[in-house]
Amino acid sequence: MRGRHRTTAKQIVDEDYSAYDFKDDIEYLYKTKKGLRESIVDEISKLKGEPEWMTRFRHRAYEHFVKRPLPTWGGDLSALDFENITYYAKPVERVGKSWEDVPEAIKKTFDRLGIPEAERKFLAGVGAQYESEVVYHSLRKELEEKGVIFMGTDSALKEYPEIFRKHFGTIVPPEDNKFAALNSAVWSGGSFVYIPEGVVVDQPLQAYFRINAENVGQFERTLIIAEPHSRVHYIEGCTAPVYASASLHAAVVEVIAKEGAHIRYTTLQNWSKDVYNLVTKRAHAHKDATVEWVDANTGSRLTMKYPSVYLMGPGARTDVLSVTFAGRGQHQDAGAKAIHLAPHTQSRIVSKSVSKDGGRTTYRGHLRVARGARNVVASVRCDALMLDAQSRSDTYPYIEIDEDDATVTHEATVGRIGDEQMFYLMSRGLTENEAVNMIVLGFLEMFTKELPMEYAVEFNRLIKLEMEGSVG
Amino acid sequence: MKRTLQIVDLHAGRDGKEILKGINLVINQGEVHAIMGPNGSGKSTLSNVVMGNPKYQIMSGDVRLDGESIAKLAPNKRAHRGLFLGMQYPVEVSGVKLGSFMKAAYNQVHGPDALDVAGFMELVEENTKLLNMDSAFAGRYVNEGFSGGEKKKAEILQMLVLKPAFAILDETDSGLDIDALKTVARAIDAYRGPDVGILLITHYQRLLRYIKPDFVHVLMGGKIVLTGGGDLAEKLEELGYGWLKDEKYAGAT
Ligand SMILES: Nc1ncnc2c1ncn2[C@@H]1O[C@H](COP(=O)(O)OP(=O)(O)OP(=O)(O)O)[C@@H](O)[C@H]1O
Numbered sequence: 193m194r195g196r197h198r199t200t201a202k203q204i205v206d207e208d209y210s211a212y213d214f215k216d217d218i219e220y221l222y223k224t225k226k227g228l229r230e231s232i233v234d235e236i237s238k239l240k241g242e243p244e245w246m247t248r249f250r251h252r253a254y255e256h257f258v259k260r261p262l263p264t265w266g267g268d269l270s271a272l273d274f275e276n277i278t279y280y281a282k283p284v285e286r287v288g289k290s291w292e293d294v295p296e297a298i299k300k301t302f303d304r305l306g307i308p309e310a311e312r313k314f315l316a317g318v319g320a321q322y323e324s325e326v327v328y329h330s331l332r333k334e335l336e337e338k339g340v341i342f343m344g345t346d347s348a349l350k351e352y353p354e355i356f357r358k359h360f361g362t363i364v365p366p367e368d369n370k371f372a373a374l375n376s377a378v379w380s381g382g383s384f385v386y387i388p389e390g391v392v393v394d395q396p397l398q399a400y401f402r403i404n405a406e407n408v409g410q411f412e413r414t415l416i417i418a419e420p421h422s423r424v425h426y427i428e429g430c431t432a433p434v435y436a437s438a439s440l441h442a443a444v445v446e447v448i449a450k451e452g453a454h455i456r457y458t459t460l461q462n463w464s465k466d467v468y469n470l471v472t473k474r475a476h477a478h479k480d481a482t483v484e485w486v487d488a489n490t491g492s493r494l495t496m497k498y499p500s501v502y503l504m505g506p507g508a509r510t511d512v513l514s515v516t517f518a519g520r521g522q523h524q525d526a527g528a529k530a531i532h533l534a535p536h537t538q539s540r541i542v543s544k545s546v547s548k549d550g551g552r553t554t555y556r557g558h559l560r561v562a563r564g565a566r567n568v569v570a571s572v573r574c575d576a577l578m579l580d581a582q583s584r585s586d587t588y589p590y591i592e593i594d595e596d597d598a599t600v601t602h603e604a605t606v607g608r609i610g611d612e613q614m615f616y617l618m619s620r621g622l623t624e625n626e627a628v629n630m631i632v633l634g635f636l637e638m639f640t641k642e643l644p645m646e647y648a649v650e651f652n653r654l655i656k657l658e659m660e661g662s663v664g
Numbered sequence: 665m666k667r668t669l670q671i672v673d674l675h676a677g678r679d680g681k682e683i684l685k686g687i688n689l690v691i692n693q694g695e696v697h698a699i700m701g702p703n704g705s706g707k708s709t710l711s712n713v714v715m716g717n718p719k720y721q722i723m724s725g726d727v728r729l730d731g732e733s734i735a736k737l738a739p740n741k742r743a744h745r746g747l748f749l750g751m752q753y754p755v756e757v758s759g760v761k762l763g764s765f766m767k768a769a770y771n772q773v774h775g776p777d778a779l780d781v782a783g784f785m786e787l788v789e790e791n792t793k794l795l796n797m798d799s800a801f802a803g804r805y806v807n808e809g810f811s812g813g814e815k816k817k818a819e820i821l822q823m824l825v826l827k828p829a830f831a832i833l834d835e836t837d838s839g840l841d842i843d844a845l846k847t848v849a850r851a852i853d854a855y856r857g858p859d860v861g862i863l864l865i866t867h868y869q870r871l872l873r874y875i876k877p878d879f880v881h882v883l884m885g886g887k888i889v890l891t892g893g894g895d896l897a898e899k900l901e902e903l904g905y906g907w908l909k910d911e912k913y914a915g916a917t
């Protein structure tokens with residue numbers, strides 16, 4: 193009886209793994225040569241038929257990228273070969289408005305990942321990106337009528353040039369860091385979200401990013417603008433199949449929450465273990481606005497990602513909830529930044545990391561209370577769970593306070609699974625594996641309970657997958 | 665066939681220190697045994713060793729279920745064979761819902777097809793009521809933020825849900841208020857039956873007023889020094905353990 197149960201559970205897990213780890217044979221309509229040169233930047237811009245200001249923006253970024261050295265902190269980037277990457281691969285001619293418009297092979301990919309089904313069930317809008325281009329986009333009609341815009345970033349540049357230009361690049365300038373510069377030079381795809389004043393979007397908008405080919409870079413650019421007193425929940429999911437050599441994902445995400453607006457940005461990332469994931473995510477929260485980053489990082493070879501929020505106006509708040517899971521050969525260097533630039537602002541950062549089989553997690557954070565930002569309440573909490581002695585976890589919380597009346601708390605714990613907990617769970621009949629899984633999922637529950645139910649189930653399944661074979 | 669839990673000349677301890685110094689005890693299905701004894705006499709050690717806590721080591725002797733040694737089995741294997749330990753100090757498992765934990769345990773002990781989700785929820789609901797617990801408990805995290813008494817109730821809830829053949833209850837009564845003690849004791853007594861063997865570890869006779877034991881054992885210095893019927897508990901309540909230190913009782917069973 194029990195034996196059978198275990199096999200069944202394993203079968204389910206195996207099936208699930210194959211749900212992500214498959215690749216399709218796609219004929220690309222267009223693909224740039226490997227490596228990055230100024231001519232490639234031009235080529236991309238020309239192909240897209242962009243306005244001149246964007247071409248200039250790309251060149252400015254490219255110049256900075258070339259000049260800027262690789263960061264010397266964070267993860268090991270020495271094996272990242274910029275010359276061996278295809279910077280632009282175009283799978284389709286135009287964005288599909290219904291799944292029928294999407295080429296069969298690509299549609300099948302998203303089918304297998306369950307996207308159309310999720311769309312029918314509980315999403316307000318869906319975007320799907322395959323390599324460099326957005327292949328599908330939809331938005332519920334009633335939201336469209338209210339003036340909500342949810343489309344690929346390339347389309348938005350064409351269709352809403354004014355809103356676009358006013359906000360694009362204002363939160364993350366190309367000079368911010370080497371990978372923001374790279375993204376700005378070769379960006380393609382991503383989501384553009386615009387919520388008009390006072391409009392509340394109850395159901396999440398979801399974008400799905402898929403890298404399918406080996407050595408292809410994905411450089412999407414997402415821009416979310418929430419006008420005063422509007423509300424939106426944006427979810428992004430990312431996957432890639434397993435290849436022997438590295439792919440690169442270097443996204444830039446800019447989020448603007450105007451007065452009293454509320455934005456939640458959820459990421460569920462499950463890159464394959466050969467992807468470099470180097471992402472710049474930043475938000476501005478204006479007066480009384482709230483920005484929440486809910487960010488899960490499983491997979492990838494190296495992730496460097498520190499979602500940040502600039503609290504620009506009085507009463508602005510932010511919550512950053514970050515989860516990382518590092519297994520064999522993986523390094524998750526993640527964290528958060530809360531920059532308090534106005535009085536009566538609040539931030540709460542919670543980071544949970546799990547490492548096993550020699551995996552490495554790093555919490556790297558920055559909490560800053562600037563002069564003039566009085567009555568700030570801020571907290572940082574990082575909990576690390578290490579499942580074996582080979583794994584590693586480090587914490588670099590950088591805290592800089594220029595006002596005396598700030599209430600700042602900082603807590604950090606590093607733990608292992610307790611013997612007494614294991615005995616307790618096993619004494620009730622759980623196998624060693626089950627007990628470990630349960631403790632790990634419990635450790636992450638604070639995060640999981642923030643996810644919509646469907647995603648929580650998916651996330652728990654992912655973690656169990658990562659846990660496979662972690663104990664004898 | 666009647667099942668038996670048998671402890672045979674058991675010498676066991678922790679970190680190389682011998683705490684149990686030759687325990688012999690046979691519990692048959694249908695019987696309730698009580699163990700009493702001073703603090704530090706080895707009662708919790710005995711319960712941990714029987715359940716297979718890897719922190720404890722058996723130096724010699726054996727623990728047998730239906731005549732077969734279980735001394736080398738992992739705790740979950742013992743649970744599968746029908747053993748349950750209600751702990752003196754239940755541990756917190758942060759973020760794990762009591763309900764899902766019990767479901768996972770139930771699936772392991774009785775097989776995944778024994779009960780569907782609805783049936784299982786009913787089983788939990790019913791016993792939660794019986795124990796006078798808030799139905800919200802199943803949705804709370806295992807022992808996290810539970811009061812001392814609530815933890816003990818949650819242990820009994822798990823016993824009632826998992827339906828073990830042999831239950832060792834280590835100081836379930838400590839921490840319970842007067843009414844809760846009555847409720848819990850009645851629930852244990854109701855669980856009692858021809859297919860269940862129970863070992864109650866307690867300091868107080870009042871638990872045994874509700875659950876009349878068939879045998880009472882006194883554990884002192886790692887040995888059972890005296891065994892009697894239910895009335896022994898009353899005598900102990902009155903006299904304490906001092907008189908047992910007398911030479912003539914030492915080693916008696
Ligand atoms: N690791 C250890 N090393 C040495 N002695 C230990 C160790 N762990 C427990 N002991 C001792 O073993 C003895 C028995 O402990 P045990 O918990 O079994 O007692 P008990 O009878 O359950 O007591 P109580 O009634 O207080 O619950 C105690 O004296 C305790 O201090």
Ligand SMILES: [Mg+2]
Binds near residue numbers: 707709752
């Ligand atoms: Mg004890």
